[in-house]
Amino acid sequence: MKQMKQYREFLVPLVVFALAAFLPLFLKTYYMHIAILILIWAYLATSWNILGGYAGQHSLGHGLYMGIGAYASTYLALEFGLTPWVGIFVGMAFAAIAGWFVGYAAFRYGLKGAYFALVTIALTEAAVYVVSNWKAMGGAAGLEVKYLGTDPFMMQFDSKLPYFYIILFMTLLAVLTAQWLNRRRFGYRLIAVRENEEAAEAMGVNTLGTKINANVLSAVMTAAGGTFFAQYFTYVGPRVVFGEVVSVQILLFAIIGGLGTVWGPLVGAVILVPVAEIARAELGTQFQGAHLLLYGGVLVFTMLFMPNGIVGLAKSIRARFGKTPDDTMSVSASEGGAS
């Protein structure tokens, strides 16, 4: 019985994603593209959320790991014909190393809050200039994934359907990971670090190790998203996958959806990406940047009027009407962000 209860928490994500697997039956190609975009950003935001939401360390430089994943698999495929199915793991390994170093350096010297945000932003911006000047990586022009038509071995498809299922599966894994953290010791340690680092340390939590591990896990997951991004768009460029703008986009959906919640990043992406994509499609030729304008507006609105995001807002409404929220992770961003 106890066993059953332990696994019940995974049931909701499994059912939701199983239902989502039937979506292609109803969606035209263009809407499939939007569905894939939603999942890409939901996946990346969920990965970021482990470090930013759960552990409370707001990285503004996750483009670094996304870029590492995207460039590693693309470069290895172009240069050595290595399949991205393997390249994705190479990228994740590199991201793990990078994530460890960044985490160790930043947390070892006690960087918190704004200082951590600034270091990560500097790293991803530095990466832009390193890659822009790196001939083998295509310099400022970036790298193009060689077009092979449909070639499952090289993770390339002419139809959107396989891409949809790949990213759906990846997002499911990410959500399950978040759900798993909700009830496991490592997850509790992350929250403890976020809520009160000194107290956590006093209780015997190895806060440095916890934060580094969170950074590595988050980086590895983000890098896998980078590889998928490169395969789907068949192009990587320094500012496309590295840099401040893409880094802000990664965390946007987690913040708007609900920091430190399992479903927040997905909810944020489901609501925002379609609107932004339609804005881009309708206005993009005339008004470049219309979708980012929208993102900025929503971010400001969220911070002013619902700092706990959509999921946080829903929970506080539920709590007001007497129902107890079942999700113990629902700690408000206004507490969570403090450091």
Next chain:
Amino acid sequence: MTFSLPVILQAVASGLMIGGVFALISIGLTLIWGVMKIINFAHGEFLMIGLYLAYFLVTKFGIDPYLTILITTPVLFFVGIGIFQVSIKPILKHPPMNQIMLTLGISLILQNLALVLFKADVLSVRTRYTGINYHFGGVVVTLTELIAFFGSILATLALYYILKTTDIGRWIRAAAQNPTAATLQGVDVRFTYLLAFGIGSACLGVAASLLLPFYYVSPTVGLFLGLIAFVVVVLGGMGNFLGAFVGGLIIGLTESLGAAIMPGSLSRVLTFGIFILFLLFRPQGILSRRQA
């Protein structure tokens, strides 16, 4: 890409000139940080507003680029005040990360509003000051850079004078040191924050008018200059006025020496490298002694 002496000297001269402007840009940021402990990620975008304003005043109305200071400075002051009232004031008591996210949102809005309104074109002006050079030995300094350098120093000194001797300056310093104590002494802290945010933004108006004659303007110009301001502020110690000035000169030198001896845009890596090292090992900056 050579190490010859004239090249280095030239780089040092240009580095100091642009460094002066970096300093002025950063002083606005460090003032806001020092007083209300808010990191304004839209700082670079405020500067962009100033640059566009100066650009249109020069090209559409034929105003002398340096006279535009009389317009850009008050306009930026009120832009700062307006944004403070609408968005920053309500969240002054919120956690720092929320404030960072908010200002990031503002920067996204401003940057992409500029992209929508003015397209991605890189614009620059030719004025009657363009093309006038002075030779000091083998080193060439353009008039526009020279004016920008001395203009920045003048503006910095003026701001320093305001902070040290006027009532407004005393309020600002009191609110920065201890908001509660300042309130007890009859200082309206909220109003002081408003003024400080306005003054910090107004610095960018001055900087914009000084920069425009030898720089460029585009929707993303604030992205880089804003980051430079962060680098300088961290280097000088957050909230440290003099530190920001020294930091500005150091980063100006780093950028131009880096560009002289390193290929492509790799000098940027050097700048960010210094930034990261400082954040890790000396987050309190070069001049401050106390722990940040």
